[in-house]
Amino acid sequence: MILLTGALLGLISVAFGAFAEHGLKDTVSNEHFRFLMTAVRYNQIHSVIIAAIGLSTRSGGCWCDTRHLTWTGAAFIIGTVLFSFSIYLSVSLQIPFLVNLTPLGGISLMIGWLMLAFSAFMSLKNRRQ
Numbered sequence: 001m002i003l004l005t006g007a008l009l010g011l012i013s014v015a016f017g018a019f020a021e022h023g024l025k026d027t028v029s030n031e032h033f034r035f036l037m038t039a040v041r042y043n044q045i046h047s048v049i050i051a052a053i054g055l056s057t058r059s060g061g062c063w064c065d066t067r068h069l070t071w072t073g074a075a076f077i078i079g080t081v082l083f084s085f086s087i088y089l090s091v092s093l094q095i096p097f098l099v100n101l102t103p104l105g106g107i108s109l110m111i112g113w114l115m116l117a118f119s120a121f122m123s124l125k126n127r128r129q
Helices: 002-024 030-058 066-092 096-128
Strands: none
Touching: 002 030, 002 066, 030 066, 030 096, 066 096
16 A cells, blocks of 8 residues: 555656646746745655555565554655645645645654654664674
């Protein structure tokens, strides 16, 4: 499920990036366009990470406990949706209050990175024992 979600988020990032560039660029302010491109960039980067986590949890030789990676993937998915989609919807549908969700997405993404670091640390610790 994590791999599928990562792939779909990647698809959405490309589609929304094209929509923003070709459909919204001339209708939104430069500031809003920058917001959209930041959202697309975060969506793309984290889609790759989510897909990599999905691939890692599916392979038999996973480098760490797959439970940790599953929770990490969930944090990245939640963070990507809250961060990027709140900006996408806020700017494209002109619903300004949705950007109030953006910081929650950023926090979720930071938690995801922290959980990935924790997974790596635990893997190294278990390997030494």
